[in-house]
Amino acid sequence: MLTYAIGFVLDAQLACFAVVLSCMALHDRENRSLRWLAFGYLAGLAGAILDWGGRWLPHWMSMGLFMEAAPIGYACFYISIALFVRRGERARWFWALLLGAALPLFLYCSVAGHMNWSATLEDFLLAVETGFTTLLLLATHDRDTRWPRRVMGGFLAIYSLMEVARVLIFFLTGRMPDQAVPWVETGSGIVYAVSCGVLPLGFIWMMNARLLVHLNRQSMVDPLTDLLNRRGLMAAAEVELARYARSRQDLAVVVLDLDYFKKINDEFGHAAGDAALCALSRFLRNSLRETDVVGRVGGEEFVLLLPGTPEVEAQIVVERLRVALMGHPIALGSREAHMTASFGVAVSRGRTPLSWETLQQEADAALYAAKRAGRNVSRIYEEPGIAERPVVRLGPVRVR
Secondary structure (H helix, E strand, O other), rough: HHHHHHHHHHHHHHHHHHHHHHHHHHOOOOOOOHHHHHHHHHHHHHHHHHHHHHHHHHHHHHHHHHHHHHHHHHHHHHHHHHHHOOOOOOHHHHHHHHHHHHHHHHHHHHHHHHHHHHHHHHHHHHHHHHHHHHHHHHHHHOOHHHHHHHHHHHHHHHHHHHHHHHHHHHHHHHHOOOHHHHHHHHHHHHHHHHHHHHHHHHHHHHHHHHHHHHHHHHHHHHHOOOOOOOHHHHHHHHHHHHHHHHHOOEEEEEEEEEEEHHHHHHHHHHHHHHHHHHHHHHHHHHOOOOOOEEEEEOOOOEEEHHHEHHHHHHHHHHHHHHHHHHOOOEEOOOOOEEOOEEEEEOOOOOOOOOHHHHHHHHHHHHHHHHHHHHOOOOEEEEOOOOOEEOOOOOOOOOOO
């Protein structure tokens, strides 16, 4: 009686999810993974319809095709996950061949009356599908969707083990689980019902997790140069200042502004100006350490965060950048241009407490001093009353 009640609740649940997911897939037609998830639940709904209409349908249809419905649904779920995590997509052909080979067996068993073998074949297919989907979910390295993948993988792992147990019970005892080990029959039904409700919710959780990370990235990254924007820089600066407060290793902030950038826009066009900014962004990323932070705060102004960099080393790094930029050609279509920049430097110098606003204001003040000095120079901030010192001059040496 309990098994029939679970089956009725499951069929109603499949119908509801099939309708909702189909509407979502129609609304977001570019989302292929969501589309395959909807296909899976539509297959489950088709199986439920065959189950409900069994008394009016031929036996080969009501039982043969009914047994194929759940494996088709879980194969679609595997494909939806594979599309979402961008791996394992070629396995769809394996599932198509496997389910295609299983269909004649289901039909034969339904006609010949071998329903125990048909049910065991279904259990075997579900065990294989849920096992492979579990491996796909847990083996994917994506921190953004880690928790929803673990939750879905955990439920599918339990379900796969229950299906394996059902297959083993049949081959070891020659009887179905509801006759040999009734609690396995009940447990597998409950796990199936729970997994059918948890999997779409977990999938939606996974989509939302990725979307949230994408939106956060958009709010913190400059769309043109793919560098941190003002908000992203502020977040990175808070992290570096917290590290500085613990380690007392000096932090340097550099503000650089391209000299006479308007001439590039006027001579080559604004599209070329955007290309020049992107080229400068790549130059800065390639010239600095992985631990250094590069951001664009607007126009042609960039900010560098150099953690663990004392004053003398900051001067050397900035001067190397200045000299290297002078000799770095920027390709603008069929022509080349050379750019220079003015640099302002501020260093923590062991001060506590110290805020990001303070360092930024000091670097800006040093940058204005560099512009007043004729541009294409660097200045390091000094306390009020002391003129900003020029950064030590170096020859053409490589940047770090």
